[in-house]
Amino acid sequence: MDEDELRFAAGALADAERAVAMTGAGVSTASGIPDFRGPDGVWTRYDAEDFHISRFEADPEGFWDDRIALVEELYGDGREPNRAHEALAALEREGHIEGVITQNVDGLHQAAGSDRVVELHGNGERVACVDCGATDGLDAARADDLPPRCRRCGGLLKPDVVLFGEQLPDYAWYQAHAMAQRADAVLVVGSSLSVEPAASLPREAAARGATLVVVNRERTALSGRAEYDFRADATEALPRIRDALADY
Structure with missing residues (x-):
């Protein structure tokens, strides 16, 4: 510079x-x-279509299984x-x-x-209920209980981020x-x-x-x-x- x-x-x-x-x-x-779109970005290892809103709506369990794997790669060791x-x-x-x-x-x-x-x-550390709108921490989405459900109303939880296909x-x-x-x-x-x-x-x-x-x-x-x-x-x-x- x-x-x-x-x-x-x-x-x-x-x-x-x-x-x-x-x-x-x-x-x-x-x-x-890691970045998402670069030569070694996340989308070179994952199919972006797996994180489309239509996939979440049609197969929330499969979506969340892939989402947890992605989050583990991005943040698993803790980031500062x-x-x-x-x-x-x-x-x-x-x-x-x-x-x-x-x-x-x-x-x-x-x-x-x-x-x-x-x-x-959005924020990848949060999840949001698609029914009541309540937010919670990412730990509400556990790999042994998918798809995750809202603690307040039982509605389906979605990552509080903008998925492909969303505004x-x-x-x-x-x-x-x-x-x-x-x-x-x-x-x-x-x-x-x-x-x-x-x-x-x-x-x-x-x-x-x-x-x-x-x-x-x-x-x-x-x-x-x-x-x-x-x-x-x-x-x-x-x-x-x-x-x-x-x-x-």
Whole structure:
């Protein structure tokens, strides 16, 4: 990362009246959570169609059997926030960003101390009853008693995440859209910006004139429109951006 460019990007975030961060899988890979769509991603080892809403509705027991295996691979050894999560929490705490919009479902932003986190795709640590809407921890889904049932009403439990074939939760989308619309600077971290409708948030913000700062290992769909486009590891780049903001 060019030091001058980094300092200028930090200055743009400091000058913004409202800045917001948007994160993808690249923020969590350093915590041991594999990405889904990369060359060695999760969908190279699992059939994505097995996690479609239609599969859940038609075969909830088989769906949950595969889901538990997937969760064990993703989170089985326990995962902790990394320096990127911690830097974003510090940026919010210090007033540099309004909050985080995330495509991730691992809950690591909250674990690192971020207060305002909009989870576009839900949270993989929770389950929700399809009948009464009550939520519970993932431990309610036990491999020896599938499909899991709601402790309150006996209804079928579903992972509290957006499955293939489902729309984003209305309220999460409303919150994220409102945050992006108000922002005059958007910090995108660890996302290829290839998944819609999430990718439309920074794109629309940039079209309105918001400053776009992108940190990602690979070129993104919006790299050509970003004022600052860093090809870097989030765990290295974000602490440096935070340090640079101390000068403003």
